[in-house]
Amino acid sequence: MPTATVRVRFFARYAELVGRDEVELTVSIPTTVGDVIRAVQAAHPGARELPDRPLVAVNLRHAKLDAAVRAGDEVALLPPLAGGSEGVSEPRA
């Protein structure tokens, strides 16, 4: 099964929970943001406290949990934004 290496970054309170601000993960592809989050939670004990559906960004853009992730992508898990943007990861259709 083909695999890809992705960089996962954590910010603010999530970085405190995980105990680091980034990890590299090798995942089977094709894969999605949601799969990457589950892989992080499996590999890093602190990450189990992350919400299952956090805000996320892929390659510096807000993304949905079902967005595809490819080799070399940067996936960022974002705590609720200070400005009040719950749901920015669930763009209007």
Next chain:
Amino acid sequence: MTHLTQQPISLDALLARVASPERGGTCIFLGTVRNAADDGGVTAIEYSVYDEMVEAELGRIESEVAPRWPGAHVATMHRVGRIGVGEASVAIVATAPHRAEAFAACRYVIEEVKRRLPIWKQEYRLDGSTTWVGPSEAPGHRPGVSPPEQAPA
């Protein structure tokens, strides 16, 4: 770094980016650190950011202005690090041929900044404790601001 600074924000520098003889309206928004938490006692706020994404997202937000308000230009700066009560954390300068477009563009940018930028606040309190601050305003409470045509996906 074009949208982020560790230093006090210079309005003059922002004005210089967007001032022009054909733009007769200038609207400035400043967001400042306030001491209004429920229990008071906030002495400072530390802003942490996903800096590469803030730059990218602010570039997108600024590029959304011109198609909506022809002739309008905006310059935005967010300060990061520890900022004391009363100091500015964000500044937006919008210029346009006329005031209506300058006001509208400025309002659009601050609302999108609040909604889309990956920025987090940690409050420093008088007793020495620190707290991550969540969203402070109800999402969707954005009177008079239309959503972007393209969701930030």
